[in-house]
Amino acid sequence: MKIWRLVIKEIGYRKVNFLLSLMAVAASVGLFTVFVTTGEGYRNETRKIQLGMGQNLRIIPLETRMDQFWSAGYSELTMPEEYVYRFAALDGYEYTHLTATLQQAIDLKGRRIILTGILPEVMPPGRNQPPIMFSVERGEVYVGSEVARFFDIQEGQGIDLEGRSFRVTRALSPTGSNDDIKVFGHLEDIQELLGLEDRINEITALECLCLIESGQTELDALALAEAQLAEILPEGKVLLLRGIADVRERQRAAMEGYLGLLTPLVILIGGISIGILTMLNVRERYEEIGILRAIGRGSWSIATLFLGRALLMGVLGAPIGFFLGGLIALHFGPQIFSLTSGALRLNFAWLALLIVLAPAFTAIAAFIPTARAVNWDPLTTLRDS
Amino acid sequence: MGDLVISLDSVSKIYRQGQKETLGLDAVTLHIQEKEFVVVRGPSGSGKTTLLVLIAGLLRPSQGVITVNQQNLERLNSQQKAAFRARNVGFVFQMFHLVPYLSVLENVLLGTGQRETEKTRSVNLLESLGLGEKLSSLPAELSAGEQQRTAVARALISNPKIILADEPTGNLDPVSAQTVLDHLDQFQKGGGTVILASHSDLADRYANRLVHLKQGRISEGLSVTADEEDRKGNPAGTPQS
Numbered sequence: 001m002k003i004w005r006l007v008i009k010e011i012g013y014r015k016v017n018f019l020l021s022l023m024a025v026a027a028s029v030g031l032f033t034v035f036v037t038t039g040e041g042y043r044n045e046t047r048k049i050q051l052g053m054g055q056n057l058r059i060i061p062l063e064t065r066m067d068q069f070w071s072a073g074y075s076e077l078t079m080p081e082e083y084v085y086r087f088a089a090l091d092g093y094e095y096t097h098l099t100a101t102l103q104q105a106i107d108l109k110g111r112r113i114i115l116t117g118i119l120p121e122v123m124p125p126g127r128n129q130p131p132i133m134f135s136v137e138r139g140e141v142y143v144g145s146e147v148a149r150f151f152d153i154q155e156g157q158g159i160d161l162e163g164r165s166f167r168v169t170r171a172l173s174p175t176g177s178n179d180d181i182k183v184f185g186h187l188e189d190i191q192e193l194l195g196l197e198d199r200i201n202e203i204t205a206l207e208c209l210c211l212i213e214s215g216q217t218e219l220d221a222l223a224l225a226e227a228q229l230a231e232i233l234p235e236g237k238v239l240l241l242r243g244i245a246d247v248r249e250r251q252r253a254a255m256e257g258y259l260g261l262l263t264p265l266v267i268l269i270g271g272i273s274i275g276i277l278t279m280l281n282v283r284e285r286y287e288e289i290g291i292l293r294a295i296g297r298g299s300w301s302i303a304t305l306f307l308g309r310a311l312l313m314g315v316l317g318a319p320i321g322f323f324l325g326g327l328i329a330l331h332f333g334p335q336i337f338s339l340t341s342g343a344l345r346l347n348f349a350w351l352a353l354l355i356v357l358a359p360a361f362t363a364i365a366a367f368i369p370t371a372r373a374v375n376w377d378p379l380t381t382l383r384d385s
Numbered sequence: 386m387g388d389l390v391i392s393l394d395s396v397s398k399i400y401r402q403g404q405k406e407t408l409g410l411d412a413v414t415l416h417i418q419e420k421e422f423v424v425v426r427g428p429s430g431s432g433k434t435t436l437l438v439l440i441a442g443l444l445r446p447s448q449g450v451i452t453v454n455q456q457n458l459e460r461l462n463s464q465q466k467a468a469f470r471a472r473n474v475g476f477v478f479q480m481f482h483l484v485p486y487l488s489v490l491e492n493v494l495l496g497t498g499q500r501e502t503e504k505t506r507s508v509n510l511l512e513s514l515g516l517g518e519k520l521s522s523l524p525a526e527l528s529a530g531e532q533q534r535t536a537v538a539r540a541l542i543s544n545p546k547i548i549l550a551d552e553p554t555g556n557l558d559p560v561s562a563q564t565v566l567d568h569l570d571q572f573q574k575g576g577g578t579v580i581l582a583s584h585s586d587l588a589d590r591y592a593n594r595l596v597h598l599k600q601g602r603i604s605e606g607l608s609v610t611a612d613e614e615d616r617k618g619n620p621a622g623t624p625q626s
Contacts, residue, residue: 006487013486291482293443295496295539296471298464 003301007308010285017284018309021277022317025362028270029321029354030328035266036350037329039259044340046255047097047206058239059087059203059229073178074103074114078199079235081119081187086232087203088122098122098205099133102187104194106162113147114182115161117190119200138186142170146180159183162193203236275365278310282369289373299374303367310366314359321358322351390546390578391417391440396449398435398601409435411601412449417580419546422573422591425582427598433582436598437549440580441474442466454546471496475540477569479552481532483524483539489531490520493538503542510538514568530561537568548572550581554588566591 011018060069061077069075084100102117120135136142141161143153148171153159157168166185174180191197226238285306292302326346334341393416398409410432417423425433438444439451442458443466451458454473461469470476483492490507497503511520514534524532533553540548548569554562570591573579581588589595597604 006484009486009491287482288484291484292495293467294441294470294476294478294482296467296469296474296543297496298467300464301467 003304003308006305007312010305010309011312014281014284017277017281018313021274021281021313022320024273024277025313025317025358026321026324028274029318029358030325031270031321032266032354033322033325033346033350034329035262037326037344037346038333038336039263040347041329041333041337041340041344042255042259044343045337046251048339056241057205058241059083059233059236060239061201062235062237064237072105074101075201078102078196078201079233081191081198081200083233083236084119084122084200084203087205087229088124090228090232096124096206097133098124098203100187100200100203102190102194102196102200103182103202104190104196108147108161108183109151111147111150112181113144114178115190115193116182116184117187117194117200118184119187134184136184136186137169138189139166140169140185141166142172142184143168144172144180144182144184145174147183148172161185164189164193271361271365274313274362275368278313278362278366279369281309282306282366282373286373293374302374303370306366306370307363310362311359314362315355317362318354318358319351322346322354388419389416390419390421390454391415391580392450392452393436393440394450394452396439396446396451398432398439398444399447408601410439410446413598413601413603415596415603417578417594419578420573420576421593422570422579423581423594423596424588424592425580425596425598426584426586426589427582428584431584431598432601433584433598434551435601437476437551437580437582440547441470441476441549443470471543473546475543475545475548477533477536477540477548477550477553477565479555481524481529481536481556483532483535485524488521488523489516489527489535492524492535493542495539496543507538507542510542511535514538515564528561529556530558530564533557533561533565534568537565541568541572545577547578547580550579552583553581554583554585559587562587 060075061079064075064077081100084098088098099121100119103114105112105114107113118133118135121133134142141159143151143159147153148168151159153168153171155168155171158165159168160166161183166189172179185193187200191199229236229238288305289302292305293299330344330346333344337344394414395412396410396414397412400407400409413432413436415436425436427433435444439446440453442451442453442461445459453469456469458466458469484495487495489511490504493507493511494503497507508517508520511517514537516531516534516538519527519531519535524535527535533556537553540550550569553565553569557565566588569579569581573591579591581592
């Protein structure tokens with residue numbers, strides 16, 4: 001009789017045991033899926049919250065006068081927009097949330113506002129993570145709270161800027177910074193309004209500061225960043241905001257430490273529960289092992305009977321657990337991570353990995369008791385059963 | 386009688402559990418010829434089951450040489466032993482040991498390649514054992530006698546040279562016991578060799594030879610040989626000199 005037929009027959013006979021084992025696998029995979037999905041949500045949320053602190057890497061035009069820059073909040077000079085793409089393509093430089101802006105103060109009906117063109121977030125090559133920085137569609141603007149209040153602008157209304165009409169899609173909440181007097185638009189729109197096509201006056205990014213983490217000093221990191229960037233951005237000047245980076249780094253380390261502690265625990269607990277159920281199944285089936293040995297089935301053939309069941313459990317349990325865990329994460333996640341709820345999604349690469357890992361785990365869990373059982377004295381096996 | 390089919394020379398088996406050692410068989414020498422029906426008698430714990438399991442190659446002796454069908458079992462690895470058992474040995478147990486989730490027919494086919502010819506032969510065999518109506522029944526739906534007849538069919542289906550039966554009638558009523566023993570008798574008459582372990586005298590009248598075991602040793606002077614014509618006619622255990 002074919003082994004797979006025996007596997008199916010046994011499952012049909014011990015439905016409850018199989019369903020319980022399947023649920024254990026699905027629960028373990030589900031727990032893992034909830035954990036990695038919400039873990040990623042946690043990372044996104046933390047990044048988003050940290051963005052409120054501002055990015056720590058700023059590149060401004062080389063000849064910028066710093067007294068002017070710090071007092072105005074932006075450089076009065078510009079540099080080529082192409083720099084941002086050169087920076088993006090820079091090999092071996094860790095960064096995230098790269099964007100570029102063009103800012104300039106203008107007079108709007110007697111009030112000073114800062115027009116701010118924002119380039120949609122530029123991803124490092126080969127990385128495809130959801131953007132966290134906000135971006136504005138062409139023909140639309142977001143207005144700062146002070147601008148909205150002074151000109152009594154509501155969302156959905158139009159606004160004329162330098163002779164062009166834009167639709168206000170968001171009136172922002174007060175931030176307590178000069179963002180309140182800004183009008184944010186798409187970079188290309190603002191470049192056209194200001195007659196500064198293909199120009200920007202700042203590149204901003206979150207830089208990992210890996211060198212500082214690995215023991216080098218802040219000056220080393222800054223010098224190295226400057227040296228690296230000077231070659232490709234000859235008109236750029238690098239500013240590293242260490243205070244922000246420190247806080248960000250401590251928070252990130254705490255988060256990664258927490259996730260790093262829980263991830264192996266979740267895998268271990270799932271693996272143990274699968275292992276216990278598989279061992280119980282093997283113990284329940286000592287008689288079969290004795291019978292099969294007595295009638296001349298080889299050890300490998302008997303082991304296949306148990307490993308086959310375990311593999312089937314893993315193959316079925318992985319997608320069930322993945323989708324159940326995904327449903328739970330996507331249902332409850334947005335309530336926890338309200339700022340980045342839109343970015344919370346199932347990573348289907350995990351499904352492919354889990355379909356390989358879960359059966360491997362169940363097979364390993366089944367292998368140990370099965371290997372012991374097939375090597376036992378069949379006389380004892382049959383007597384004990 | 387025919388050629389020598391089973392030979393045990395000074396075979397001992399010691400079970401070890403931690404520091405504790407238990408003697409299962411003690412220097413047993415036994416030669417069984419083709420077409421013999423040997424009944425191994427002895428009380429519980431005397432080594433009957435150990436003897437059968439050693440002959441089947443399911444256990445390794447601690448000492449001595451076992452040759453079955455001219456094959457020294459010690460020279461085979463576990464895969465070769467499994468293949469050897471599948472070809473040469475059928476096992477019948479006191480507790481039947483049927484696979485609970487397989488039907489009567491599937492239990493019989495368990496040790497076969499399940500080819501169509503084997504299926505037909507299994508059905509015929511089961512019908513001859515009075516189980517024609519129970520082919521698709523599960524073991525739990527059968528009486529003890531029916532379960533044991535299924536186990537006998539499973540042992541016979543692969544045309545083994547030897548049947549090893551460990552207390553096959555121990556859990557059966559007298560009528561069912563008689564049926565099972567009759568089938569083993571038929572197998573022996575068809576050219577097979579039967580070694581049956583029992584602590585009761587029920588099977589004695591089917592035996593060509595009785596072997597008495599006590600504390601792992603063959604009791605001197607109690608082994609008897611019965612001539613074919615005397616079998617069934619003589620009361621169990623009557624010495625034939």
